[in-house]
Amino acid sequence: MWLTRPLQERSTQLFLGILIAALAVVTVLxxxxxxxxxxxxxxxxxxxxxxxxxxxxxxxxxDLVWGYLGILSLGHGAFFALGGYAMGMYLMRQxxxxxxxxxxxxxxxxxxxxxxxxxWYWHGFDMAWFAFAMVLLVPGALAFVFGYLxxxxxxxxxxxxxITQALTFALMLAFFRNEMGFGGNNGLTDFxxxxxxxxxxxxxxxxxxxxxxxxxxxxxxxxxGIVTSKLGRVSIACRxxxxxxxxxxxxxxxVQLFVFVVSAMLAGVAGALYVPQVGIINPSEFSPLxxxxxxxxxxxxxxxxxxxxxxxxxxxxxxxxxFTGVMPDAWLFALGGLFVLVTVFLPKGIAGLLQKRxxxxxxxxxxxxxxxx
Amino acid sequence: xxxxxxxxxxxxxxxxxxMSVPAMAQEDPGRELLVNLAEAPSSRVEEAINAIVDxxxxxxxxxxxxxxxxxxxxVKDTGQVVLVLNNRGRDWExxxxxxxxxxxxxxxxxxxxxxxxxxxRGKLEGIMAMLDLNAADPDVREASAADMMGKVDAxxxxxxxxxxxxxxxxxxxxxxxxxxxxxxxxxxxxxxVEVLAGSLHPRARAALNNAAASDSxxxxxxxxxxxxxxxxxxxLNKAAxxxxxxxxxxxxxxxxxxxxxxTFGVMGVINMAHGELIMLGAYTTWGVQQLLPGQxxxxxxxxxxxxxxxxxxxxxxxxxxxxxxxxxRPLETLLATFGISLILQQLVRTVISPQNRTVVTxxxxxxxxxxxxxxxxxxxxxxxxxFALIVFAALMMIMRKTRLGLDVRAVTQNRxxxxxxxxxxxxxxILTFALGSGVAGLAGxxxxxxxxxxxxxxxxxxxxxxxxxxxGGVGNLWGTLIAGLSLGTINQLLEPWAGAVLAKIxxxxxxxxxxxxxxxxxxxxxxRAAEN
Numbered sequence: 009m010w011l012t013r014p015l016q017e018r019s020t021q022l023f024l025g026i027l028i029a030a031l032a033v034v035t036v037l038x039x040x041x042x043x044x045x046x047x048x049x050x051x052x053x054x055x056x057x058x059x060x061x062x063x064x065x066x067x068x069x070x071d072l073v074w075g076y077l078g079i080l081s082l083g084h085g086a087f088f089a090l091g092g093y094a095m096g097m098y099l100m101r102q103x104x105x106x107x108x109x110x111x112x113x114x115x116x117x118x119x120x121x122x123x124x125x126x127x128w129y130w131h132g133f134d135m136a137w138f139a140f141a142m143v144l145l146v147p148g149a150l151a152f153v154f155g156y157l158x159x160x161x162x163x164x165x166x167x168x169x170x171i172t173q174a175l176t177f178a179l180m181l182a183f184f185r186n187e188m189g190f191g192g193n194n195g196l197t198d199f200x201x202x203x204x205x206x207x208x209x210x211x212x213x214x215x216x217x218x219x220x221x222x223x224x225x226x227x228x229x230x231x232x233g234i235v236t237s238k239l240g241r242v243s244i245a246c247r248x249x250x251x252x253x254x255x256x257x258x259x260x261x262x263v264q265l266f267v268f269v270v271s272a273m274l275a276g277v278a279g280a281l282y283v284p285q286v287g288i289i290n291p292s293e294f295s296p297l298x299x300x301x302x303x304x305x306x307x308x309x310x311x312x313x314x315x316x317x318x319x320x321x322x323x324x325x326x327x328x329x330x331f332t333g334v335m336p337d338a339w340l341f342a343l344g345g346l347f348v349l350v351t352v353f354l355p356k357g358i359a360g361l362l363q364k365r366x367x368x369x370x371x372x373x374x375x376x377x378x379x380x381x
Numbered sequence: 382x383x384x385x386x387x388x389x390x391x392x393x394x395x396x397x398x399x400m401s402v403p404a405m406a407q408e409d410p411g412r413e414l415l416v417n418l419a420e421a422p423s424s425r426v427e428e429a430i431n432a433i434v435d436x437x438x439x440x441x442x443x444x445x446x447x448x449x450x451x452x453x454x455x456v457k458d459t460g461q462v463v464l465v466l467n468n469r470g471r472d473w474e475x476x477x478x479x480x481x482x483x484x485x486x487x488x489x490x491x492x493x494x495x496x497x498x499x500x501x502r503g504k505l506e507g508i509m510a511m512l513d514l515n516a517a518d519p520d521v522r523e524a525s526a527a528d529m530m531g532k533v534d535a536x537x538x539x540x541x542x543x544x545x546x547x548x549x550x551x552x553x554x555x556x557x558x559x560x561x562x563x564x565x566x567x568x569x570x571x572x573x574v575e576v577l578a579g580s581l582h583p584r585a586r587a588a589l590n591n592a593a594a595s596d597s598x599x600x601x602x603x604x605x606x607x608x609x610x611x612x613x614x615x616x617l618n619k620a621a622x623x624x625x626x627x628x629x630x631x632x633x634x635x636x637x638x639x640x641x642x643x644t645f646g647v648m649g650v651i652n653m654a655h656g657e658l659i660m661l662g663a664y665t666t667w668g669v670q671q672l673l674p675g676q677x678x679x680x681x682x683x684x685x686x687x688x689x690x691x692x693x694x695x696x697x698x699x700x701x702x703x704x705x706x707x708x709x710r711p712l713e714t715l716l717a718t719f720g721i722s723l724i725l726q727q728l729v730r731t732v733i734s735p736q737n738r739t740v741v742t743x744x745x746x747x748x749x750x751x752x753x754x755x756x757x758x759x760x761x762x763x764x765x766x767x768f769a770l771i772v773f774a775a776l777m778m779i780m781r782k783t784r785l786g787l788d789v790r791a792v793t794q795n796r797x798x799x800x801x802x803x804x805x806x807x808x809x810x811i812l813t814f815a816l817g818s819g820v821a822g823l824a825g826x827x828x829x830x831x832x833x834x835x836x837x838x839x840x841x842x843x844x845x846x847x848x849x850x851x852x853g854g855v856g857n858l859w860g861t862l863i864a865g866l867s868l869g870t871i872n873q874l875l876e877p878w879a880g881a882v883l884a885k886i887x888x889x890x891x892x893x894x895x896x897x898x899x900x901x902x903x904x905x906x907x908x909r910a911a912e913n
Contacts, residue, residue: 080712081714154893157894157897158897160897160899161897161898161900163896163897163900165711166651166711166712166715167896167900169712169715169853170844170847170848170851171892171893171896173844173847174844174847174848174892174893175889175893176888177844177889178885178886178890178893179888180888181882181885181886182882182883182886184882185882185883240741250644296844300716300719303716304716304720307716323677337727337731338729340723340724340726340727340730341723341724341727341728343720343723344720344721344722344723344724344727345720345724346720347716347717347719347720347721348703348717348720348721348724350716351707351710351713351714351716351717351720352703352706352707352717354714358752
C-alpha cells in the first residue's frame with residue numbers, strides 16, 4: 009500500500025522518530041516539571057511550538073507542489089487561511105450566547121453590523137464534523153477549480169506563480185470587506201472552546217500541540233507516500249520535463265491537479281490547527297507576503313526533501329520570534345537577506361548541506377532541474 | 382454793470398474751480414469716500430457704500446471686502462483710514478488702502494475699527510457680486526455671475542438686466558441669463574424653463590426641481606421635460622468623467638508596468654523589487670523637494686532625471702549583485718528579488734520614516750480644467766497621462782530606433798548568436814535592466830503627485846504591474862499600453878456599482894481567468910522572439 013511504504017523507509021522512520029520524541033519530551037517537561045524549574049516548558053511555549061508545527065505542515069504542503077511538481081505556488085497562504093476560516097467559523101459558533109452581545113446564534117461582529125440572520129454559508133458550522141470536513145473541502149475545491157483551469161490551459165512557471173499570488177491577493181481584499189460576513193479586517197476571534205474543551209486551559213493547549221504534531225506526522229507520511237508512488241514518479245517527471253512526460257502518454261494535468269489539491273488540503277488542515285492555537289484568524293493570513301515567506305522556509309530547508317521544509321519552517325519562525333522580540337526593525341532585513349542568500353548561495357538549502365556531508369545518495373534526484381521547460 | 386459784475390463773479394468762481402481741479406486730483410477722492418464710510422452713522426452706511434460703488438473706483442472691491450472682514454480701521458490720531466493686514470497680537474500690520482503701501486506695524490490701541498452691522502454685511506455680498514460683474518476680467522465676471530445663480534432677488538433683476546445688455550462675453554451672458562431665468566422660474570415663468578434646460582449647474586436643477594413640485598401643471602410639465610434633457614446630458618458627462626478617471630488610472634498602470642515590460646517582458650527577469658524601484662523614484666521626488674524648498678515646480682522637473690538615475694543605479698546594483706547569478710532560474714530570481722524588495726522597504730522605513738511623506742504639487746499642476754458645470758478634469762491627472770504617453774513613446778523609440786534597442790532585441794532572441802556577432806551581452810543586460818528600472822523611477826515621480834509616498838507604495842503596484850504585463854502579452858510594449866489603459870478603464874467602470882475593492886477583485890479574477898484562456902496574453906509574441 010502506498011501509505012505504508014514510507015514507514016519502511018529509513019528517512020521517514022528517522023523523521024517520525026524525532027518528531028514523536030520531541031512531542032513526548034515537550035509533553036513531559038510541560039506536565040512533570042515544576043513551574044520554577046529551568047526545564048519547565050510553559051504553556052506559552054507549548055502553544056508557540058504548536059504554531060511552528062502548523063507552519064511546518066504548511067511548508068510540507070508547499071514543498072509537495074514546488075519540490076515534486078515544479079509549481080511555485082505563491083498563494084498557499086490562501087488555502088491555509090481558508091482552512092483557518094472554516095475552523096474559525098466553527099469556533100465562533102461554539103461561543104454561543106457567551107459573546108459580548110449575548111446573541112445565541114449570531115457572532116458578535118454580525119450583531120455589531122446589525123445583521124439579523126446568519127448568512128447561508130455560515131449554516132452547519134455549529135457541527136464539528138461539518139466544519140472539519142469544510143477545512144478539507146473548501147481549500148480543496150478552490151485548488152480544484154483553480155488548478156483545473158490553470159493546468160488544462162498549461163499555464164506554468166512564472167505565470168502560474170504570479171496568478172497564484174493574484175489569487176491570494178484578491179481573496180485578501182475580499183475578506184477585508186465587512187460585507188463578506190467574515191468579520192472584515194478584525195477577522196474571527198474571542199474563541200471559547202473546541203469540542204467542549206476550554207481553549208484557555210493549558211491542557212487543551214497541550215492537546216492541540218500534540219494534535220498538530222500528529223497531523224504533521226500524518227501529512228508527512230501522506231506526502232512521502234505520494235512522492236514514492238508511481239504517481240509521484242510521474243509528478244517528478246512533470247517537474248523535470250513536462251512536455252516529454254506528456255508525449256509519453258501521461259495526463260500531466262491530472263497528475264498536477266491531484267497533487268495540487270492534496271497540497272491545498274494539507275495547507276487547510278495546517279490553518280485549521282493554527283487558528284485555535286493563536287486564537288484569531290484575520291485576512292492578513294491571505295497576504296502575498298506570508299505565502300512567499302512560506303516558500304523561503306522551504307527554500308532554506310531544501311526543496312524536494314519534505315523534511316527540509318520542516319527544518320526551514322522551524323528555523324525561520326524561531327528566528328522570527330527571536331528577532332521580533334529583540335529588534336523588530338531588523339526582521340525584514342534578515343528575512344530579505346535570507347531570500348537573497350539562500351537563492352544565490354544555498355540553492356539546495358540546509359538539506360543539501362546535510363546530504364553533502366553524509367555523502368549518501370538520496371532516494372530522490374539530488375539535483376532537481378528547473379520546471380520551466 | 383450788475384451784469385458785468387455777476388459775470389465776473391461767475392468767471393472767478395469758474396477759475397477757482399479750474400484751479401482747484403488739480404488740487405482735487407492730488408487729494409485722492411477715495412480718501413473722502415472711505416472717511417465718509419468710517420464716519421457715517423449706521424443709517425447712512427448704505428449711502429456711503431453706494432457712493433463707493435458708484436465712484437467706479439477699481440479699488441472699491443478691495444475696500445468693501447476689507448470692510449466686510451473687519452479689516453478696515455481708522456488711526457485715532459490722524460483720522461486716516463487704513464487696511465489691517467494682520468490683526469494678531471498687540472501690534473497690527475497696516476497698509477494704505479489708497480496706494481496699497483505697507484505702513485508697518487501699529488499698536489492696536491491706536492486703531493479704531495470701522496464698525497459694520499450684520500444687515501450691512503448681508504447686503505455687502507450682493508453689492509460685491511455686482512462689483513465683480515463689472516470687473517474688467519471676464520473670468521471674474523463669469524465666476525461672479527455663476528455665484529449669483531439662485532441668489533437673485535427682485536432688487537437685483539434690474540441691475541442684472543442692465544449688465545446683460547452691456548456684456549460682451551458670451552459665457553458671462555449665459556450665466557447672467559441663467560441666473561435671471563432661475564429667478565423667473567421661481568416666479569412661475571414657463572418660458573424661463575427653456576433657458577434652464579441647457580444648464581448643467583446644480584442650482585439650475587434645484588430650481589427646476591422646485592418648479593416640478595409646483596402647483597401649475599404647465600410649469601410642472603415644462604420643468605420635467607427640461608429636467609429629463611439635463612439628466613441626459615449629465616449622464617453623458619458622467620460617462621466622460623468615468624472614462625477620464627479610467628484612462629488616468631490606466632496611464633498610472635502603464636507607467637508602473639512599462640518598466641516591468643522591459644525587464645520582465647523583454648529580458649525575462651522576474652523583478653519583484655520593481656515596485657520598490659517605483660517607491661525609490663517617489664522618494665527621490667520628495668528628497669529633491671526637500672533640497673529646493675519653496676520651488677516645488679522646479680524640484681518636480683529636476684526629479685524626473687534624478688528619479689530615473691536613482692532607480693537605474695539601484696537596478697544596476699540589483700542586477701550585478703543578485704540577478705546575474707540566477708540567470709536561467711526564473712523562480713529563484715523571483716524569490717531573491719522579493720527579498721530585495723523587503724530590504725528596500727525596511728531601509729526606507731529605518732532611514733527615512735515609516736510614515737508617509739507629503740510631496741508638494743506645484744501650482745501649475747493643481748486645480749482643474751473646467752469643461753462645463755458637471756465635468757472638470759483635474760490637471761495633475763492630465764499631466765500624468767501625458768507623461769505616461771511621452772515615456773511610452775520614448776521607450777518605443779529606444780527599442781525600435783537605437784543601437785541599444787537593436788542589441789536588446791538581438792540578445793533576447795538569440796543570445797549565443799548575438800554574442801558571436803560581437804554584441805556584448807552582459808553590457809546589454811546591464812543597460813536594459815537599468816533602463817527598465819529607471820522607467821520605474823519615472824513612474825514613482827509621477828505617482829508622487831497622485832498618491833501618498835510611503836514605504837508600501839511599491840507593494841501596492843507590483844501585482845497590478847505584473848497583471849498588466851501578462852495581460853498585454855509578455856515582451857510586447859504595445860500590449861502593455863493597451864492592457865494598462867483598458868484595465869484601468871474597466872476598473873473605473875465597475876467601481877460605481879461594485880465599490881472600489883470589489884471592482885479590483887473582479888478585475889483580478891478576470892485576469893486570472895483570461896490568462897488561463899490565453900496564457901500568452903492579449904498580444905502574444907510571434908516569430909523568432911516567441912521561441913523561448
